[in-house]
Amino acid sequence: GAVVSQHPSWVICKSGTSVKIECRSLDFQATTMFWYRQFPKQSLMLMATSNEGSKATYEQGVEKDKFLINHASLTLSTLTVTSAHPEDSSFYICSAVTAPRYEQYFGPGTRLTVT
Amino acid sequence: AQSVTQPDIHITVSEGASLELRCNYSYGATPYLFWYVQSPGQGLQLLLKYFSGDTLVQGIKGFEAEFKRSQSSFNLRKPSVHWSDAAEYFCAVGAGTSGTYKYIFGTGTRLKVLA
DSSP, rough: OOEEEEOOOSSETTOOOEEEEEESSSSSOOOOEEEEETTTOOOEEEEEEEEEEEEEOTTTOOOOEEEEEEEEETTEEEEESSSOOOOOEEEEEEEEEEOOOOOOOEEEOOOEOOO | OOOOEEEOOEEEETTSSOOOEEEEOOOOSEEEEEEEETTTTTOOOEEEEEOSOSSSSEOOGEEEEEEEEGGGGEEEEEOOGGGGOOOEEEEEEEEOOOOTOOOEEOOEEEEEEEO
């Protein structure tokens, strides 16, 4: 139980284009989803927290207009990287929580490469 | 401020030797504590967690961790390391209330296992 999927697992896009990453909770309803970014050989950096039906809360320093997060349902959250640049290349990981548990279930990650 | 410290960036052990990975946290209340393992290019796998109760927690793959409140520590141990344990290990603290809950990750410890 408590499986989280991400799609795609790997994406390559050209500079200036936008790319959407999906995060789905497969067997539970996620009241909250989180989006992380991970640079090579570094820890996870929380980008934003999204609650179903409300606007995402972004961490300090994260551009909300560049990283658009939508949490349209209790099982789906999307991260759209707009006008991508090579410096946006990274490993993006989502996680989901179902209240009242305080444990995050992580997706397998999406590797984004911007050329 | 809340923080998680993993003092050892790299650790190398011989296969069959014992292992201890250190994790210290700074948090005002009783924390929720987690250890995750990440293989290259993969997502996070939960090894074990502590919410309350017995301070010695058993996890998967033969790992255990002990919560020591007086030392603000949650060290991960394994009596005999296998070559397949080579990976990155992250300690995390769950902080906040239900509306603001998030994880704080340590910087990670990269484990290398010598044959």
